[in-house]
Amino acid sequence: MNKSFGRRLGRDLKYNTALYVMIIPVIVWYFIFVYKPLFGTIMAFFDYSPVRGYEKSTWVGLEYFVTYLGGRNFPKHLRNTLVHSACTLFIGFPSAVVLALLLNEVRVKWFKKTIQTLTYLPHFVSLVVCMQLVKQFCMTDTGLFNDIIVMFGGERSSLLQNPSLYMPIYVLSGIWKEIGWSTIIYLAALSAVDEQLYEAARLDGAGRLKQAIHVTLPGIMPTLVIRFIMNVGTIMAVGYEKSLLLYNDSVMEVADIISTYMYRMGIGGQIKMYGLSAAVDLFNALVNVMLVILANKLSRKLTENSLW
Structure with a gap:
């Protein structure tokens, strides 16, 4: 099944090369502005400071959630x-x-x-x-x-x-x-x-x-x-x-x-x-x-x- 999928993908890339090239900027945009920022959600669990960075920032766990919701x-x-x-x-x-x-x-x-x-x-x-x-x-x-x-x-x-x-x-x-x-x-x-x-x-x-x-x-x-x-x-x-x-x-x-x-x-x-x-x-x-x-x-x- 993997070989069949690979052949189909290869043929599709060959006949629709222009379409795949056109979608590359969209994929790059989504990666930079949508998916990459998701890694920043760990900031919610730190007393974060841009000066200290994650390594030197204090881990607070769910403290901020409790503070705000309560x-x-x-x-x-x-x-x-x-x-x-x-x-x-x-x-x-x-x-x-x-x-x-x-x-x-x-x-x-x-x-x-x-x-x-x-x-x-x-x-x-x-x-x-x-x-x-x-x-x-x-x-x-x-x-x-x-x-x-x-x-x-x-x-x-x-x-x-x-x-x-x-x-x-x-x-x-x-x-x-x-x-x-x-x-x-x-x-x-x-x-x-x-x-x-x-x-x-x-x-x-x-x-x-x-x-x-x-x-x-x-x-x-x-x-x-x-x-x-x-x-x-x-x-x-x-x-x-x-x-x-x-x-x-x-x-x-x-x-x-x-x-x-x-x-x-x-x-x-x-x-x-x-x-x-x-x-x-x-x-x-x-x-x-x-x-x-x-x-x-x-x-x-x-x-x-x-x-x-």
């Missing part, structure tokens, strides 16, 4: 992280699906392409620039949102310093930036749905809504399930970049998440606690792996679709 800030960080993730998952995820379904129904090509371009564009703009625009829109004196509020008889206020408004701004800004890009995979899946199924549904008297429910959604269900499982795997790893760019002392109680705490402990604070930061990151990763496994099992049982 600390007074952990419940707040966990709650905020889950709220951020739940809002992003259960509002942002369906938003992209709905937009894809709506775009799929548009028959005027120039209008469809215009909407796609406008929704795709924010994805290609730096997150720093996008969040700076959001902050400008939310400014008290010159912000667009406050101008609209005043237009309808309201009063100006510091929107980003209001804890009750921080989460809506966080979620909506994320949807605005990524909704267009997220629709690409759904539009590709929609294009693969058999047109004969739509014709059969129309013959049975189904309108657009019933066609979407009974034909379109089942047709793209495998794609939806896979995307959902992958999103579940990031519940604990909410990106700290956007939070760092938006939050301030006034909203810290609702905006401070596990990832931002990890950043402050690692490289963002005056006191560098690399071991503690690595321990928090490892905790996040382990929880995310368990969530992916659980979501995959539930999906396989409920929908017969899964990642593996």
Whole structure:
């Protein structure tokens, strides 16, 4: 069997040499930026200092895990992280699906392409620039949102310093930036749905809504399930970049998440606690792996679709 595999691999390399050469940079990138950093997870078990290195750093075992998980800030960080993730998952995820379904129904090509371009564009703009625009829109004196509020008889206020408004701004800004890009995979899946199924549904008297429910959604269900499982795997790893760019002392109680705490402990604070930061990151990763496994099992049982 090994010889047979070797011969097949040799023939494949011979006839697809260009493809294998093209994939080499990807493999190198993954090794340098994904797999090699995994060895750094042992930092979570050391009182690590770049000056001392691993050999001279003190072994602390699970001390940092116990310190953080038993600390007074952990419940707040966990709650905020889950709220951020739940809002992003259960509002942002369906938003992209709905937009894809709506775009799929548009028959005027120039209008469809215009909407796609406008929704795709924010994805290609730096997150720093996008969040700076959001902050400008939310400014008290010159912000667009406050101008609209005043237009309808309201009063100006510091929107980003209001804890009750921080989460809506966080979620909506994320949807605005990524909704267009997220629709690409759904539009590709929609294009693969058999047109004969739509014709059969129309013959049975189904309108657009019933066609979407009974034909379109089942047709793209495998794609939806896979995307959902992958999103579940990031519940604990909410990106700290956007939070760092938006939050301030006034909203810290609702905006401070596990990832931002990890950043402050690692490289963002005056006191560098690399071991503690690595321990928090490892905790996040382990929880995310368990969530992916659980979501995959539930999906396989409920929908017969899964990642593996």
